[in-house]
Every structure is written in C-alpha cells, then in structure tokens.
Amino acid sequence: MSTITLRKSTASIVLEKKNLKNVVARVGLVLDISGSMRKLYREGVVQEVVERILAVASQFDDDGSLDVWIYDNEFSRLPAVTEKDFKDYVDKNILNNDSIHKFGRNNEPLVMEDVIRKYTEEEQSKEPVFLVFINDGGCKPGIKKFIVESSVKPIFWQFIGIGNSNFDVLKKLDTMEGRFVDNANFFHLDEIEKVSDEQLYNLLLNEFPSWLKEAKEKEII
Numbered sequence: 459m460s461t462i463t464l465r466k467s468t469a470s471i472v473l474e475k476k477n478l479k480n481v482v483a484r485v486g487l488v489l490d491i492s493g494s495m496r497k498l499y500r501e502g503v504v505q506e507v508v509e510r511i512l513a514v515a516s517q518f519d520d521d522g523s524l525d526v527w528i529y530d531n532e533f534s535r536l537p538a539v540t541e542k543d544f545k546d547y548v549d550k551n552i553l554n555n556d557s558i559h560k561f562g563r564n565n566e567p568l569v570m571e572d573v574i575r576k577y578t579e580e581e582q583s584k585e586p587v588f589l590v591f592i593n594d595g596g597c598k599p600g601i602k603k604f605i606v607e608s609s610v611k612p613i614f615w616q617f618i619g620i621g622n623s624n625f626d627v628l629k630k631l632d633t634m635e636g637r638f639v640d641n642a643n644f645f646h647l648d649e650i651e652k653v654s655d656e657q658l659y660n661l662l663l664n665e666f667p668s669w670l671k672e673a674k675e676k677e678i679i
Contacts, residue, residue: 462541465513465655472659473517476667483586485515486525486573490593491552492564493530494623498594503651505548510655511590512544514662518588525576528552530562533569535576566593567600574604578611586679587613588666595623602634609637612679614669616662619646639672640665 473479489495489504498504508526515524523538536551537543552558577587597617605615619625628644643665647653673679 462509462513462544465510466516468655469513469517469659472656472663473514476663478518478663478667478670481518481586481670482520483518483588484525484577484581484583485511485518486527486577486587486589487511488527488529488569488573488589488591490564491528491530491558491560492594492596493561494621495594496561498620499548499553502548504552505546506651507592508539508547509544510658512539512541513655514588514659516541526551527569527573528558528560529565529569530559531565531568532559532562533565533572534558535572564593564596564598566591566598567604570601570604574608574611574613577613578608584612584679586670586673589613589615590662591615591617593617593619593625593628594621595619595625597625597627599627601627605631605634605642606636609639609641610678612673613641614666614673615642616666617642617644618650618662619644620648620650622648639669639676639678641669641673 512524516522523540525538526536528534528536539547573589617628619628625646631642631644645661
C-alpha cells in the first residue's frame, strides 16, 4: 500500500471516531515560508505535511483536492494538490518556482485576508471550510481582526505551531473575545515529523466537531 493510502486509512479511522465520516468540507492549507522554515522545506518535512493534510482533504472534499497558500511577508495561492499530483509538490510549486517569494519575514494577516476572500467572496458557499495553518512562531497580533471578522463565516481555523519559537499570540486564541462562535484552535508540536499520523489527526480534528455543531445551530453552515 502506498503512503498516501495508509494515511487516508488512518484519517478515515479518526474521522469515524469523531463522528465526522459524513461531513463534506472544503480543506485549505496555509504554509509558513519565512526564513526560519528553510530547513524544514529543504529536508522534506513540509512535503510530508502536505501529504498528511491531503489525506484528510481526500475524506472531506468531494473532489479530494487541497487548496494551498504559502506566506512570508508576501503570500501566494498555489495550485490545489490532489492524489494525482502530490509527489514533489513542494519542489515543483515552491522551491523551484522563482516567482514565489520565500524565506522572508512572516505576515499572517495578508494571507488570512486572501483565504477569507476566496471562500466567502470568490467561491461563496455554506459548505464548511477546514483551514489548517502552519506557523513556526512570531505570529502577528493582527490575526485577531480576521479571526473575529470571519467568526460569522463558514471557516474554522486550525493553527499548528511547529518548532520552539514564541507562540504567545496563538496561545490566546481560546480566550479571544468578540466572536460569534469559537472558530479557531491551536496546538503546538516541537517536531511535527516525529508525530504519528494518528496522533496528528486526533489533534487536528479535536475542536472541528464542536465548531460544526455550533456553526449549524447558528446557521453559519
């Protein structure tokens, strides 16, 4: 069995455990490409993250595609990734793509604004969006504005902090005030590459079910 098939199987088991098997959702992935992420790109860790999240997208999304953004102090929307073209996705679309700005400083609000624009203006739908956001520290406080504003929209933000930097802004997500619903969650992994797929999917899908329930009750989705 291929690695992606095994990951899909693991994702399916976790989804069943969390009563998410019949959920249809669009899935997006935002990847930090600031300077401190350089090593994780070069060593293939980010490629593996793309594959691991794609396995979840294949369970949720009708066409099994995963929308992808990268950002430092600029951002880029990348081609959606599917099971047909995930191999060498990071090398082809990011590392070997000279048009992509990479390894600068991080500015999350810019890419978050574009995520919201895509799902609520360009592709309006009541279908829920499960948005995985990878950050390796130093997240800008300006993210609060976009999380609060999007709390009336069908977007759930799942932030993952990787490495050992400062995650003070993301740690305050649970106590963030002014939201229509609690639409964001955060967890931290020192070394994401050492966490099993099952552990990752359990953490990843921990708060999504409760957001879905509340978002349905409040007619967001």
